[in-house]
Amino acid sequence: MFDLPTIWAGLLALAIFIYVILDGFDLGIGIVFPFLSSDKDRDTAMNSVAPVWDGNETWLVLGGGGLMAAFPLAYAIVMPALYAPFIIMILALVFRGVAFEYRWRDKAHEKIWDRSFFFGSLIATFCQGIVLGAFVQGIEVNGRAYGGGWWDWLTPFTVTCGIALTAGYALLGTTWLVLKTEGDLRDQAYRLARITALATLVFVGVVSLWTPFLSPEIAERWFTFPNLLFVMPVPTLTAILAAILGWSLLTKRDQVPFPTTIGLFALCFAGLGIGIAPYIVPRAITIQEAAAPDASLSFMLVGAAILLPLIIAYTAYSYWVFRGKVDPEAGYH
Template sequence: MEFDLPFIWAAVIAFAVLAYVILDGFDLGVGILFPFFKEKHDRDVMMNSVAPVWDGNETWLVLGGGGLLAVFPLAYATILPALYIPLTAMLLGLIFRGVAFEYRWRTKRGEFLWDISFAGGSMVAAFSQGVALGALVQGIPVENRAYTGGWWDWLTPFSVATGLALLIGYALLGATWLVMKTSGPLSERARALAMRSGVGTLASMGVFSLWTPFLEPAYLDRWFGWPTIAFSLIVPALLLACFFLLIQGLRTGHDTRPFAASLGLFVLGFAGIGISFYPYIVPTSVTIWEAAAPDESLSFLLVGALVLVPMILAYTAYAYWVFRGKVDPEEGYH
């Protein structure tokens, strides 16, 4: 029995990217929401709600990026030159945010600087991810297995709009996370922000669902050809169902349902991107099979992945289980 190793590895990397987006998305969202909470106590609780898990969430980014280099070297070699600037900005934002976790608790006089670092780093990282995604969706020109575009091809109205949309989406994840993990006035404030960002997220998804198919003829064929046109009907219906559960959960005072519904919105959005991209890994220039390393390398690496991925899932699940429930306002990260 032969396995389609490039397809299997594309699924593994897609799963790693999705895990990163939904896990690191909510703690980036907490940083994005930081300026909306002025009280030091509220900010302390917000950071404490993600302190036990934020660094583990970024493991999936390493797995996705490292896997792309090892398994799809041609994709890595063409995507990176096209997106050097937004990806560098993303990494700098993640560094400033990470350092803020350690230094904010060590100073009183300079605490405001680390508040800015935490919020600013989160915003820059989220916006850069959205810009990179938008540039990727637009397509990357490749000739003779090399990137042929310019330094600033990634900067377009579509990519900037995608960056802003992801800021709103991550804010939704962060707000619903705070609804689930905090209590009192902080939770109620987060509930109100979740309502607004939820409407903004759904509106953004609607705009890009109409905009994206007209960027490339391949996308239009993919979404309105048979049999994938079925997804054009199913996915919007599921999005509306998730949005209904989100709003209902927020209005009825439910703690976990809004977060689960917001995750559903992201999973469906990610599925829509995957449908648009397939069979390309560098839209619309390089397919999964053209970019893949030799089958011998893919087989060898897959053995390691079969050990590593379950381990990452296990310790991630354990961390969330240990730190389940509401955050104690009197305890925290020191």
């Protein structure tokens, strides 16, 4: 049961989940950036993530590198299949990444870099949603290579996933701002969080109902007995967390919305896992088929077992150093 490929599939899923949460909130801040009312608010919002965004994006590199290392066949199929969304996502990440430094360095062109930050964050997020959707709907495989067309990734379902993820990241970003800021900016964040929470829940609902209709195999997992009993906690807990989120946003409990949103993401992630396992390229290649030899997986596992806890520890420490409400005047710039 817990052989090396399964362990690595779990570790990669964990890395991707950590990425989604961490870069999710700083991408989300980019998505709501133009909706903040003043330059000073934008400065504060950006400062709240400036010390941590590099680290957040490193999880994406781990996701890509880890997939190549542990499941080279899956990497070799998925990347060409999703060529356009991946390239566009990477370019968009370049646009938003440089904005962190550039907008302080060049006040004359601050507006350009604000737009670069906004569009970069928005497009990168949307492309990640497309990637997710294309992955769930299935990838055509021919031998050891991608066998589909160049536009297979663009369907109503993938676009809906793109919108859902955009709403979700915006929710993570705004609830992060609720946690990290004070005064008027916090009030703006609450207003934006209520809108994005509603949008997130609606689109997550649409995607969840749509997914089982993509393939009878997924439908069977969700709608047959006794699977039904096993998977029921996912929608039930989602409904409970949604209620907590709504309550905390309306009664302004600063500490509650962000962790609750993380919980919602975790449940969506679990729901996806139920639809995808045991495949790594859905309904074409299983985890076992794509796995690198045990000699590769065990060599990496030694490192991961020692290093991942360390990484999580010093990442947590870095967040601890910058804990609490962010000072609107601070920043090394």
